[in-house]
Amino acid sequence: MISLNKPFIERKDLKYFYDVLNSKILTDGKYQMKSENFIKSLIKSRFVAVTHSCTAALEISALLLKLKKGDEVLMPSYGFVSISNAITLRGAKPIFVDVNPKTLNICTDDILKKITKKTVAIYLIHYSGHSCDMKKILSIKKKYKLFIIEDAAHAFPAKYKNKYLGTIGDIGVFSFHETKNLTSGQGGCISINNKNFMKRVNHILDKGTNRKDLIKNYKKKIIKSNNKKYYSWVDFGSEYRASELTCALLYSQLKKIKFIQRKRQILWNKYKKLFKDINSDKFYLIEPLKNTTSSYHLIVLLFKNLNESDRFKDFLQKNGVAATFHYVPLHSSKMGRLYSSARLPMTENLFRRVVRLPLFPTMRISEFKKINKLIKKFFNK
Ligand SMILES: Cc1ncc(COP(=O)(O)O)c(C=O)c1O
Missing domain, CATH: 3.90.1150.10 (Aspartate Aminotransferase, domain 1)
Structure with a gap:
């Protein structure tokens, strides 16, 4: 059977695994930094973090939006379950929007019919890697003051005009699952465009702690016994970051993009x-x-x-x-x-x-x- 998709894996990908295993640094190491820097400069994003899946990145986005009971969030019904889970896990209500038959992307006319006073955000999917009509979407965003989350799970690296998808709305998310163009096994990434979300995103990524604010390079530093500043629980969060082995495979793939x-x-x-x-x-x-x-x-x-x-x-x-x-x-x-x-x-x-x-x-x-x-x-x- 000629399969639908096959990840592009070569022997040289192994080199990076050996490097990680030899280094004994299995979390938050150099491949996390290299992958994030690579993606950040490629897509010209303000902030990028690699996550263990796009599903994780979507959950982070819902936490950043502070979605809560009573909020309505528009999303395509012809779409992926990780968006509806991210919304409902926060207690908000997904409002399902119809599809545009020409593009299989969200139908902007139906978006307009479904916006109410309770609407907070629109999640869109750049289905199959083709961009949504971002001109229309951005004009709706402006008129109704809504957040836009771009699910670019399929769309790394794709563009609307000269801007990379995932960097046009407030937040963009990508997938590096086995089935995607680049794979880290399971993996994903979040890109933040809205400056107001920058402060909290590392807390959410680090299980709700301010670890990153206090310890810039925690692999090298020993927390001294007279240290007054311990990191602690400051927000909601979870273990959303990708492991170093995941990042190593991702970096190897990025080099072949x-x-x-x-x-x-x-x-x-x-x-x-x-x-x-x-x-x-x-x-x-x-x-x-x-x-x-x-x-x-x-x-x-x-x-x-x-x-x-x-x-x-x-x-x-x-x-x-x-x-x-x-x-x-x-x-x-x-x-x-x-x-x-x-x-x-x-x-x-x-x-x-x-x-x-x-x-x-x-x-x-x-x-x-x-x-x-x-x-x-x-x-x-
Ligand atoms: C549009 C879309 N969003 C999100 C996801 C979830 O991606 P992941 O498997 O990396 O969590 C998928 C998975 O295929 C998807 O198609």
């Missing part, structure tokens, strides 16, 4: 050409908006007809190609129904017609040829 991204882009464009040649009106390709740069995380088709999309997936799977749908809408899930009775016609109608195809940098020419041939055969071309 140009190669990985170039390969993904080339492959994505090959698929695009294939679909153009097929020239069928039975489906369309989900493409990036003008003036944006995708991270080419997923190659996604939307079929017009449900039976046709099922037949297409079946045909490819039976012939050894992983082709699959995506997100089950959150508003109609068991947990989602506890918070919402909304009907979201577009999301409900569309999610089963989505088809994702294999996309990873080490795909062999023969593998792409096989996929190409099968797709052409399916469409009688």
Whole structure:
């Protein structure tokens, strides 16, 4: 089976693991610093911290926003459960928003219908690595004075105009899970743009303590017996940071980012050409908006007809190609129904017609040829 995704792991990644194990520094070491500095300067962020997952980064964002009971937070229903958990774990209410069928990103018209006096923030997802319409989103932010959290789990490194996704709203989060463009096994990262959040973020990352304020390089310093300033519990928090082994793998991946991204882009464009040649009106390709740069995380088709999309997936799977749908809408899930009775016609109608195809940098020419041939055969071309 040609899988949907394959992490780009090489023998040279091992070098960094040995370095960490030899150093005996397994937390908060040099690879944490190197990864954070690399990402910070790449995406031109004010603050970056590497976390053990994007889920962790989302939970940090909800703590930074001080979400509480009575607050309403808008988010796409065609999206990922870590956002709805981050919101509900704080006692706030997720308000599920419909999807834009052209981009599979959050529908800005539906956002406008769902804003109330209780709305505090909007979480958006740059689905498949393609940017949301940030011009519209920022004008809504300004008009209604809302916080914007960009879930850029798919979108490292992607851009809206000349700005990196995840650095445009108040907070951005990224994923380095096994399935993402760069992987640290499980891993993530938070980027802060809003200066008001800078003071608390290290406390939240450090289990609610002010460790970082008092001890700049705690690996080197012994806390002396006459020390008057101990670090202590000052805020809510948890163990959100990534371990040094995670950071070592992430750093190794970051050094290969140009190669990985170039390969993904080339492959994505090959698929695009294939679909153009097929020239069928039975489906369309989900493409990036003008003036944006995708991270080419997923190659996604939307079929017009449900039976046709099922037949297409079946045909490819039976012939050894992983082709699959995506997100089950959150508003109609068991947990989602506890918070919402909304009907979201577009999301409900569309999610089963989505088809994702294999996309990873080490795909062999023969593998792409096989996929190409099968797709052409399916469409009688
Ligand atoms: C849009 C989105 N946000 C968040 C996450 C959670 O990422 P992680 O597995 O790093 O916690 C995912 C995972 O696939 C995702 O697709």
